[in-house]
Amino acid sequence: MICYLLFLQAFESYGKQIEMFKESVKDMLIARTGDVVDKISLIDLLCRLGLSYHFQSDIEEHLQRIFCAHPNLLDTSDYDLYTVALVFRVFRQHGYKMPCDVFKKFIDNDGKFKEALTGDPKGMLSLYEASYLGMHGEDILDEALAFTLAHLESLASRSNPLLKKQIMNALQWPYHRCTPRIAARQNNSLYEEDESRNETLLQFAKIDFNRVQLLHQHELSQLTRWYKDLNVGTLFPYTRHRIVETHVWASEMYFEPQYSYGRIVITKVIAILSLLDDTYDVYGTIEELDRFTDAIIRWDSSALDELPEYMKFLYGISLNLFDELERELTKEGRSYSINYARETVRFNLLFSTIHGLQTLFQLD
Known part of the structure; x- marks a missing residue:
């Protein structure tokens, strides 16, 4: 109880500071500026620092307005490689159909990127990051990736x-392929070294990162306590203990x-599915698994009596978890969605697994 109160106090304290920063940054976003590239650069910075989720609707509104008001923005102005690649990437990241033809002006008569571009490391880095937003058939972006990879190091x-740190970091973790929290942590550190940094944005990013991390740590504390209470290590010594790993997965998705409750639910479900998977893969006999599969299909507590002792507990926690989810979803008026989860467990997981076992042992 004391730990929870300390968490709540710290979380609320961070929240109050964040609300003040949000007002200042929102003023930056809505401020009128003659240069739309400056606005796009600010949006990119908010994304990189992990702050964009606070301003999702504002960002979409600004990008929509710019995209509609300046359909030929990169064609009508003599922007350098850095700017062209930045604008292209930001619009593509947000789902806009920015044509890759904007890079044609950097191509020489031989159809290759101009060698002179290698004298612009910042532009090359920007082009490298943009190349990961390419789609099938966009050869110019494939060429951009090969060209930049050959020179960036x-x-x-x-x-x-x-800039050296930014390049080496991007080569290891391209922004478009990096998970959001890792990207935010790395970019916060890099931005702190930028002499032109905005101190308000930097402090906002630090506090917001700490607040989100504190919440994730609290969730993990709850989950490890839940997992420990299940006594999985004693009852199922053959299984993999993946509660931390699965929470990391959930945290990187949302x-x-x-989405705190959603992360907790995803982690619990994956933990149970992992336990089921290990039971099928390395422990249960064919006869036991046949009975367990029948019980899952029935999805009823009356099936407990037909299971081996260790499977009774496994079956019980599976039923209890989905009953808990149904109660919570009913409060939100979305109880219908629990049926899809049950069907996934019944058919997609168990039928495919038992079929694999039957094939392995050549059983009918």
Whole structure:
């Protein structure tokens, strides 16, 4: 109880600070500026620092307005490689059909990217990040990736310390392929070294990251306590203990604070499915698994009497977990969705697993 109160106090304290920062940053977003690229750069920075979820509707509104008001933005202005790649990537990341033809002006007569571009390490890094937003058939972006990969590492060695770190970090973790929390942590550190940084944005990013991390830690504390109370280690010594791993998965799918309950549910479900999977793969006999499969199909507590002792507990926690989910979803008027989860367990998991076992042992 004391730990929970301390968590709540710290979480609320962070929340109050964040609300103040949000007002300041929102003013930056809505401020009128003659240069739309500056607005796009700010949006990109908010995304990189892990703050964009606070301003989702504002960001979409601004991008929609810019995209509609300036349909040929990159064609009508003589922007450099860095700017073209930045604008292209930001719009693509948000689902806009930005044509890859905007890079044609950087192609020479031989159909290759101009060698002179290698003298612009910042532009090359921007092009590299943009190349990961390519779609099938966009050869120019495939060429962009190959071209930048061939030069970036050597360019890093000749760049200033911050740009060198940015290049090496991007080569290891391309932004488009990096999980949101890892990207935010890395970009917060890099932004702190930027002499042109905005202190308000930096402090906002730090506090927000700490607040989200605190919530994730609290969730994991709840989940490990739940898992420990199940006594899985004693009852199922053959299984993998993956509660931390599965929570990381859930956190990378939906890291935002408002999805806390969803992360807990996903983690619990995956933990139970993992336990079922290990039971089928390495422990249960064919006869036991046949009976367990029949019980899952019936999805009724009356099937408990027909199961081996260790399977009774496994079956019981599976029923209890989905009953808990149904109660919570009923409160939200979405109880119908629990049926889809049950069907997944019944058919997609268990039928495919038992079929694999039958094939392995060549059983009818």
